[in-house]
Amino acid sequence: MKTSRKRVVITGMGILSSLAENIADFRQALLEKKNGVADSERFSTWFENARAAEVLHDIDYSELSEEIVASLDNAALWAYKVGKDALNQAGLTQRSECLEEMGLIVGVSSAGTEAFLPLFEQRIQDFSLRKALYSGGFSSCCSSASTLLGLKGGVELVATACTASPNAVGMAFDYIQNGKSKTMLAVGTEPIYLPTFAGFYALNVMHPDTCSPFSGNSGMSIGEGAGAIVLEEYEHAVARGATIYGEILSYATSCDAYHETGPDPRASGAVQVMLKAMENAGVTPEQIDYVNAHGTGTEANDQIETLAMKKVFPNVENVLISSTKSYFGHNIGAAGIVELIACLVTLPEKKVLPTLNFSVARPNCDLDYVANDFRQKDINIFMKNNYAFGGNNCCMIVSTKPCSVPVTTYDAKRVAITGIGAVSAIGHQLSEILERVHQSDTSVELGEIIFPEDTLQEVKELLDVLVKTNQFKELLGDEYVIDANKLPDEEKDFKTYQVTGLEPRKHLRRFDPRKATRGGTFALMALSEALNMAKRRIKRDGEELGMVMGMSRGPQETTYKYLQSLKPDPRKVRTSEFPGSLMNSIATFCGISEGVKGYTTTLATGENAALGALTYGYEIIRQHLQPQVIVGGADEYFPSMSLYMDAVTQKLHMTADARDYQIYAKDAKGYVPGEGACMLLLEDPEAAVARGAEVLAEVVGYGKSCSNSYFDASRTDEKASAMSLAIQRALKDSGLNAGDIDLVCGTSSGSAESAKIELDAIYSTFQHEHPQVPVVNYNALFGFVASSAGLLNLAILADCIKKQSVPAIPFTRTFVDDRINFVRQNLKLMVKHALLVGATEGGNYYAFVIKG
Known part of the structure; x- marks a missing residue:
């Protein structure tokens, strides 16, 4: 028996980027074509010409206790901030019956890092046990954000690098389809820390100034930020009089199964994911008015992405394409959701975001990338693409005009x-x-556990700091007052199933x-x-x-x-x-x-x-x-x-x-x-x-x-x-x-x-x-x-x-x-x-x- 898919609409948004820390200012910054990439004081300590799109705003967390703020890293605090803003805009913060069943899906690439930066950055004296306990786990940002927001529908953390946040949106979409909840919160959050910056810098893929996708010198601009959207079943949203900002028609993911970092030169995975997402939405390539591209600015990505779109769209010359990374850099795990929000706050005004900094198109990049200036066009259905290390691909099909496309059906399977x-x-x-x-x-x-000498030395130094600063006793009680010179014997005491x-x-x-x-x-x-x-x-x-x-x-x-x-x-x-x-x-x-x-x-x-x-x-x-x-x-x-x-x-x-x-x-x-x-x-x-x-x-x-x-x-x-x-x-x-x-x-x-x-x-x-x-x-x-x-x-x-x-x-x-x-x-x-x-x-x- 055929089952009709539910309409899933967006009723709330929250944003944090190098451009702005609220939706109104973010929209205005986009319309004014502001660029958030600048010299980085934080990373210039180690790297020459360190450029990044950083979040430098003073964010108000006064509603949280000082103890909780001290316990959380930016991944968690940003997830909470944008999630709260999205729930406020959706008018759901006071609706306890919605929060009881609302689930949270978070997309992030390098979570659980901030608490351990003092070890990587060789300032062990700054280590905080409190932050390590509450923010040291990869998924800790989910637990802290759901607790602070009062959500009880369960959480998940998606960790597919640069496709994490659109994949999180897709998962939230599916849970609504299966009737698990009438509302879901999808979040992408990504502070940039030293390990991530160093990795991309060493790969020699950073642009010396500001990325210019599909043109000029190749190279990416790394960025950080967070975004959140409230997804809601359409009938539920209408019944409570919610404002609707767009409709998620479908999504899909795929895997290149080709290489750990490089995209498939045939663009097979990228083609597959776009076709599958359109099939799920019941739309054809001719119905796509605009593609918000992944568009990192790197040679390989831009060429392969262009090739993929040529294979998918029969009349690709008529499709408007742009990359919003030219505004606020590549936000890694948060990239997709931040870029989606950028589309949702501009496209309803019939303004198609441009690719900034566009100069001379690179070889094999010969499509309409909406160079430098907004294009006036009434966009109904658009495509949001993101690609990641490991060949993870994600595509969302979104409409700015809810109910303009018939719902699709499926045969529910056991x-x-x-x-x-x-x-x-x-x-x-x-x-x-x-x-x-x-x-x-x-x-x-x-089996015995034999610790590397450098790990044992680091442990002893860390325990010495924690004992001298009374952090064990303050957080865990008197029984955890430890003598760093009398540690467990690794050969005798440490065993594990191997x-x-x-x-x-x-x-x-x-x-x-x-x-x-x-x-x-x-x-x-x-x-x-x-x-x-x-x-x-x-x-x-x-x-x-x-x-x-x-x-x-x-x-x-x-x-x-x-x-x-x-x-x-x-x-x-x-x-x-x-x-x-x-x-x-x-x-x-x-x-x-x-x-x-x-x-x-x-x-x-x-x-x-x-x-x-x-x-x-x-x-x-x-x-x-x-x-x-x-x-x-x-x-x-x-x-x-x-x-x-x-x-x-x-x-x-x-x-x-x-x-x-x-x-x-x-x-x-x-x-x-x-x-x-x-x-x-x-x-x-x-x-x-x-x-x-x-x-x-x-x-x-x-x-x-x-x-x-x-x-x-x-x-x-x-x-x-x-x-x-x-x-x-x-x-x-x-x-x-x-x-x-x-x-x-x-x-x-x-x-x-x-x-x-x-x-x-x-x-x-x-x-x-x-x-x-x-x-x-x-x-x-x-x-x-x-x-x-x-x-x-x-x-x-x-x-x-x-x-x-x-x-x-x-x-x-x-x-x-x-x-x-x-x-x-x-x-x-x-x-x-x-x-x-x-x-x-x-x-x-x-x-x-x-x-x-």
Whole structure:
């Protein structure tokens, strides 16, 4: 049966750029053709002729406490500022019923950086533990912004570099399509920090003055900024009398699967994403009046982008094209949303933004780039394109005149899991892992953690600073007063679950060890296994297969090498590690290795990020945007400073025996880290059966929520209520009641707080209808594999459903909660519906109903 897509309109906007810090001034600056690129005082410390479009405005945060402002980095503060402005313009700040269900999707490239700048910039005495705790995580800006804005619909962080923010808009669009919310907030935020500036500078792609896209000397101008838009279901917006600023007709993403940094010279991925976005919108190339190009000003980008538009538009000479980066530089993760807002505040006035600084067109750049002056034209449908390192492409189709284009329809699909691949410390393939799961003794020998000497030296210096400044005691209490000369013994105390004896070439058709990181190898092996299990061979149809990766700490070893190379001279940074340090680099590696070219996205929402990937993959399949999507996560062990600090602050359980890692134990001691990967292939079950593939399980519904207690760790009751809300939303989405659930699987890491939140949520949900529902958690089998803990548990759940047999929770001897029916011994059980729950470290909650 055909389902009509909902109209999704824009009812609020917020902006922060080098040009202005509010919408009215931003519009005026655009109309006056102001240029925000100037000499940079900040970066001239290290670099000659350092130019950037910087945010230098005094921003009023007086409504926040001084303590909170001191806790947050600019990525979070800017996200909060533009988000608040967008909600104010939309008239939603006082509508609690909207905020309760409103989700937040943030796009950013280099989050979690500011807190650690004192280490990179060799001023360790300025390190703030407060900022590290609240802003040191990659997705911390999501948690802080959602808390401060009062949003409870769940968060995600998109980390696809320069396509992050338009991809965030696309995800928000999809959640409205699936009825998860009537309103969503999409944000892009990107302060420019030393590692990013140094990387682009060393690549020699900076323009010496100001970028002039498609003309003159090539080169980009780096910029920073933030933007936010409120997306709203059209009928909802009209019913409350909202002002409508435009309509998102569709979007699409794709992957070049070509190179880590350079675009495909045939422009195949760019062509594919534009055609797909127009197909989703039900429009033709002839209906596109204007293209707001990515237009970085670099030689390769401008030529390939021009070639792509020539291939897509039959009468390309009649299409107006311009790049707004000539105004405010390349805002990296925030680029797409800032450029979208620039279009939305000028196009309704029949003014097409020019490409400033245009001189002599470069070779092969021979289109109408609206050179230097505004063009008067009534624009209805326009296209917004962005491209990123790793071949990530994103295209949005937008209308300035809502309801002028008929809505499209789709055949709503069921979402089945037809392939699973996994790598862990107890097995390099799913079959090995499942065999170990059913053994009576599944413990493994934990591997030693050997820290690099420079890391140990840095840790000692940092701890000395924190002790002398009383930061441990002030923030964490008396028990954290640490003698920097009496640190844990790394050989005796630091152990972790590690993948050993790995032989990738035994499992992979294509494998380039020169380009493979440890996490990338795990991901590729799991991806290959999932494809093989589903009987899916990629031949010349890679565009039919998408991939959504969920990351926690990302490619740690590559990032470490890159950051270390900043010292002592950032001008000599190692550019070979720069693209590999990005969160989307593992998806890039997998895409290139296997030829995956469809919808490709990387989420970096932290622990259980792969569950966020599962929600997004579910949307893509359900709406029939792609026939198949791989979703997954990967983590690699690396002896980093953050690992050491986790141990010092007792978050990490230091043990030499795997059997001491006890989930839901009465005497919880924290988590033991693990490494590995898990990948699922999602598709319509009918298509799988027709291909001869087995349906392993079906995702019949999910729910998301987030608490507003990021700044108060003691509010576990509120966090448990938020997880309960996610469970209720999942049950409602699947059309089931608590009594219909046969088995519950948690993913608590093992800490006392995470266990309490999870168990309180399970008890409050099931206490009346099904108080004895069996509860399991298998993280102790393979260690806490942060990003993919939820999917590894789901892989075991699918096996439980198939075998109608539930293995016991491993190792735990004395359980913490007498209200819960923990599975203490292997159990024969008919499982028709199982519930999987999970959380990120920032207070974001997921629940899925899985059917056999």
